[in-house]
Amino acid sequence: MNTTIYPARKIITMNPMQPEASHVAVRDGRVLGVGSLQELASWGPYTLNEQFKDKVLMPGLIEGHCHLKEGSMWDMHYLGWFDRRDPQGKVWQGLRSMQAVVERLTQVDASMTAMGKSPTEPLIAWGFDPIYFGGERMTVDHLDRASSTRPIVIAHANGHLMNVNTVMLQLAEITAENEVEGVVKFSSGSHAGQPTGELQEPAAMFLVIRKIGTAGLLAPMTEAGVKSFASLACMQGVTTATDLVNKLTQQDCDVLEAALADDACSIRILPAFQAFHGTHGAALGAEHVKSLMPRNTDRLRYGLVKMMLDGSIQGFSARLRWPGHFNGAPNGIWVTAPAQYEADFETYHQAGLQIHTHTNGDEASLAAVNAIERVLTRSPQPDHRHTLQHGQMIDAPLFRRMARLGLCANLFTNHLWYWGDQHYEMTMGPDRANRLDACASALAAGVALAIHSDAPVTPLGPLFTAWCAVNRITPKGRILGQSECISVPQALRAITLGAAWTLKLDHEIGSIECGKRADFCVLEDDPLSVEPALLKDVRVWGTVLSGKVFEARKV
Amino acid sequence: MKEKRLPLTVIGGFLGSGKTTLVNHWLSHAGGQRLAILVNDFGTLNIDSALIRSNAGSTMELTNGCVCCQIGDDLSMALISVLESTPSFDGVVVEASGVSDPWRIAQLGRADPGLFLDGVVVTVNADSFLAHWQDPLLSDTLARQLKAASLIVLNHCDLALPHGVSQVRERIALIAGGVAVFETSHAQVPLPLLSGLSLPASHAAVHDGHDSHMDCGDEAAAHSHPHHPGNPAHGEVFETWSCHPTPTFEMIELRSWLKTPPPGLLRLKGFVQTSSPGQETKWHEIQLAGRCNSVSQVIAPIAGAALVAIGLCGHLPRARLSEFFERISV
Numbered sequence: 087m088n089t090t091i092y093p094a095r096k097i098i099t100m101n102p103m104q105p106e107a108s109h110v111a112v113r114d115g116r117v118l119g120v121g122s123l124q125e126l127a128s129w130g131p132y133t134l135n136e137q138f139k140d141k142v143l144m145p146g147l148i149e150g151h152c153h154l155k156e157g158s159m160w161d162m163h164y165l166g167w168f169d170r171r172d173p174q175g176k177v178w179q180g181l182r183s184m185q186a187v188v189e190r191l192t193q194v195d196a197s198m199t200a201m202g203k204s205p206t207e208p209l210i211a212w213g214f215d216p217i218y219f220g221g222e223r224m225t226v227d228h229l230d231r232a233s234s235t236r237p238i239v240i241a242h243a244n245g246h247l248m249n250v251n252t253v254m255l256q257l258a259e260i261t262a263e264n265e266v267e268g269v270v271k272f273s274s275g276s277h278a279g280q281p282t283g284e285l286q287e288p289a290a291m292f293l294v295i296r297k298i299g300t301a302g303l304l305a306p307m308t309e310a311g312v313k314s315f316a317s318l319a320c321m322q323g324v325t326t327a328t329d330l331v332n333k334l335t336q337q338d339c340d341v342l343e344a345a346l347a348d349d350a351c352s353i354r355i356l357p358a359f360q361a362f363h364g365t366h367g368a369a370l371g372a373e374h375v376k377s378l379m380p381r382n383t384d385r386l387r388y389g390l391v392k393m394m395l396d397g398s399i400q401g402f403s404a405r406l407r408w409p410g411h412f413n414g415a416p417n418g419i420w421v422t423a424p425a426q427y428e429a430d431f432e433t434y435h436q437a438g439l440q441i442h443t444h445t446n447g448d449e450a451s452l453a454a455v456n457a458i459e460r461v462l463t464r465s466p467q468p469d470h471r472h473t474l475q476h477g478q479m480i481d482a483p484l485f486r487r488m489a490r491l492g493l494c495a496n497l498f499t500n501h502l503w504y505w506g507d508q509h510y511e512m513t514m515g516p517d518r519a520n521r522l523d524a525c526a527s528a529l530a531a532g533v534a535l536a537i538h539s540d541a542p543v544t545p546l547g548p549l550f551t552a553w554c555a556v557n558r559i560t561p562k563g564r565i566l567g568q569s570e571c572i573s574v575p576q577a578l579r580a581i582t583l584g585a586a587w588t589l590k591l592d593h594e595i596g597s598i599e600c601g602k603r604a605d606f607c608v609l610e611d612d613p614l615s616v617e618p619a620l621l622k623d624v625r626v627w628g629t630v631l632s633g634k635v636f637e638a639r640k641v
Numbered sequence: 642m643k644e645k646r647l648p649l650t651v652i653g654g655f656l657g658s659g660k661t662t663l664v665n666h667w668l669s670h671a672g673g674q675r676l677a678i679l680v681n682d683f684g685t686l687n688i689d690s691a692l693i694r695s696n697a698g699s700t701m702e703l704t705n706g707c708v709c710c711q712i713g714d715d716l717s718m719a720l721i722s723v724l725e726s727t728p729s730f731d732g733v734v735v736e737a738s739g740v741s742d743p744w745r746i747a748q749l750g751r752a753d754p755g756l757f758l759d760g761v762v763v764t765v766n767a768d769s770f771l772a773h774w775q776d777p778l779l780s781d782t783l784a785r786q787l788k789a790a791s792l793i794v795l796n797h798c799d800l801a802l803p804h805g806v807s808q809v810r811e812r813i814a815l816i817a818g819g820v821a822v823f824e825t826s827h828a829q830v831p832l833p834l835l836s837g838l839s840l841p842a843s844h845a846a847v848h849d850g851h852d853s854h855m856d857c858g859d860e861a862a863a864h865s866h867p868h869h870p871g872n873p874a875h876g877e878v879f880e881t882w883s884c885h886p887t888p889t890f891e892m893i894e895l896r897s898w899l900k901t902p903p904p905g906l907l908r909l910k911g912f913v914q915t916s917s918p919g920q921e922t923k924w925h926e927i928q929l930a931g932r933c934n935s936v937s938q939v940i941a942p943i944a945g946a947a948l949v950a951i952g953l954c955g956h957l958p959r960a961r962l963s964e965f966f967e968r969i970s971v
Contacts, residue, residue, distance in 0.1 A: 259754065264751070264752075265751045266748045266751045266752050267748055268748060287745060287748070288716065288717050288745075288749070289745065289746075289748030289749045289751070289752045290748070290752070291717070292717050292720070292749060292752035292753060293752060293753060295717050295718075295721070296717075296721050296724075296753070304715070304718065333713070333714075360714070363681070363712075363713065363714035363738075367682060405778075416781065417781055419740070419741075419742070419782070420740040420778075420782055421740070422740065423655070423656050423739050423740045423779075423782075424778055424779075425656060426656055426739065426740075449778065453778060
């Protein structure tokens with residue numbers, strides 16, 4: 087019965103009964119009490135731990151939609167447009183020109199050589215997104231400058247494309263004769279008819295995947311990857327995160343269970359079972375998830391189900407309502423047919439499981455709401471908390487229907503920054519881009535709200551995600567929908583209690599109050615006193631997870 | 642020169658149109674062919690347990706030598722393991738999901754030198770198609786599928802009124818143009834329409850230099866099973882045409898002919914001699930199924946040049962075939 091009392095510069099509790107306090111007492115990994123030292127001392131003997139006396143404590147941050155892959159992406163080399171921090175804490179500068187990309191690749195090639203790696207070992211990189219480069223496309227002309235001997239493979243951020251250099255083309259035997267539609271060829275110049283090295287969609291990438299196998303992109307989840315994720319999470323103050331698509335095979339479960347049994351692993355994970363792409367019939371899938379739940383521990387919680395209706399807006403594969411894409415691109419794709427979705431949803435719902443549905447475009451969100459309304463009419467279920475994930479183009483009327491049905495929204499506010507200008511200029515156009523990730527409308531309608539990064543699609547970092555929701559600013563300085571901005575307290579709630587609600591864990595985490603897990607995000611600065619425009623710059627010291635203290639790695 | 646290339650067939654079509662029934666039908670009439678069948682989910686495959694030799698999670702071996710693999714979410718990896726397995730298969734059939742674009746999947750048949758695209762079969766539910774077509778959430782998906790087809794199997798005709806079937810046919814013609822449509826029920830499609838493997842070998846089909854084989858029944862009839870008169874599944878008939886082409890074909894001309902084959906030609910395969918400017922004469926194997934075609938260099942076949950074609954009875958463009966391949970003008 088050891089009690090530790092932590093004094094802090096400020097404790098932001100998210101408990102309206104006592105929004106701020108100076109001390110928190112922890113016993114058995116849970117919060118014993120919040121208040122003054124005198125109040126807490128009345129519980130009996132205690133140890134006073136002053137390591138946070140100059141820090142600000144918040145509830146441990148909760149990322150309701152990300153993927154463990156955020157940890158293992160760093161086995162490859164980062165080529166993104168934006169700065170990004172790796173699991174060691176090193177910040178890799180964003181690359182703003184093809185020349186910068188070539189220079190980074192040249193350095194990587196040299197360091198691979200210096201490390202004694204075979205000159206034929208492929209260099210695999212990630213995070214490149216041509217959408218930021220105007221009309222300029224990457225070709226072998228760029229990549230051959232980085233290496234004419236080592237195969238180079240660059241996976242684009244959207245997952246549907248890759249670029250390779252000439253050595254890789256030769257190795258994969260991709261020639262001018264290859265008739266696959268996604269093998270892009272030079273239309274003019276001295277190389278007219280020859281492949282440019284850009285490979286679109288799986289068929290075009292097939293021969294490369296066949297040569298490099300599961301290296302890099304398709305690498306299975308490992309214990310080391312989970313631990314890298316945990317150290318990234320600690321740097322961002324995150325104590326609970328989802329792995330929002332996991333096949334939960336025996337191997338997946340073994341990795342999760344081994345990694346999270348290690349006390350040094352600073353994260354609580356909720357893997358969501360992949361209930362699409364026919365990995366199981368729905369009934370078998372529901373049975374599988376329920377059979378795993380008895381194995382739950384504090385740090386590993388099975389029970390979530392993930393379904394998927396459409397693609398992505400910036401990939402032009404989201405399902406949109408009229409008037410469709412601003413640039414005239416055809417409507418996107420269904421990943422699951424709406425009728426199949428409804429039938430499978432009903433099966434998981436009747437099994438008592440909570441379902442998170444990927445819907446990016448508003449037609450997909452509408453199809454989900456229509457289906458769920460019918461399912462709930464046939465089989466009402468109290469407190470189901472089914473959640474629409476991304477929900478980027480949901481408007482006020484649809485939020486009002488969601489509120490009536492008890493549906494939660496976890497909106498992808500990082501898009502406002504990362505693709506906000508592209509949505510304004512290319513995908514949605516002015517006006518509609520202003521209602522992207524409409525947090526204020528969701529709250530006004532009474533929808534339970536969380537916000538997310540979808541890491542590794544964008545970097546894990548709930549305070550940044552909150553900053554996006556508060557400021558709605560784009561890299562070019564546009565404010566996308568001033569009226570959809572939410573306040574800092576509302577945004578902080580969305581990354582703590584709001585997210586906890588969508589995971590059915592609000593009784594356990596999401597605020598600092600008696601009985602809850604002692605999960606803290608330890609900050610150097612006070613997010614409630616900094617300028618809202620600087621919310622993203624609030625410094626994180628580390629975390630406390632169920633009473634155990636973790637200091638974030640620093641470089 | 643590449644060794645034997647595996648034919649890849651994609652079966653697409655919306656939910657409930659009979660893709661899985663077609664896969665089951667194909668499996669039970671495989672006739673000694675060793676097929677790898679890639680499906681989304683075993684759950685819906687209804688394979689007689691007596692036919693299952695072993696079932697190891699995502700792979701099921703059948704007693705007739707065929708293997709079913711569950712795709713999961715990575716078709717490329719599933720296909721790689723098919724290509725790398727020994728002994729090798731005779732063909733690969735991919736069952737697409739109900740909303741996916743089979744043409745995209747079909748590109749895989751062109752991706753690897755060890756494969757060629759042997760056709761895109763799209764199943765349509767004659768009874769429910771028009772209702773789905775009127776759903777604005779689905780019409781673009783359905784159109785994408787139909788436009789991808791080298792053969793449309795208009796299935797469940799027994800459930801639809803004759804009037805309804807002809808309305809569906811009209812709609813399909815508006816969407817997908819002149820693609821061949823085979824009416825049936827329970828996905829009873831003669832295998833030669835589905836697969837180049839099941840076409841009579843071209844040299845064997847040719848008698849006395851020229852052959853005109855009319856198979857006035859379905860494939861069951863061809864194997865001397867009784868007719869089932871009145872059953873729409875057995876009402877359709879296919880016919881074949883074959884020849885020993887003597888000319889040498891200009892590669893450019895040949896490829897361009899194959900790109901826009903005459904309407905009514907369902908499949909064409911065989912060996913011809915080809916020439917390209919400044920190069921010596923070569924032998925090529927031709928495989929054509931609707932909008933899918935491949936031409937690959939081969940060693941000289943013992944039986945010499947030979948071609949066989951198949952089409953629905955009364956629709957095979959015999960004159961156009963003879964005109965091009967036999968230089969017989971009509």
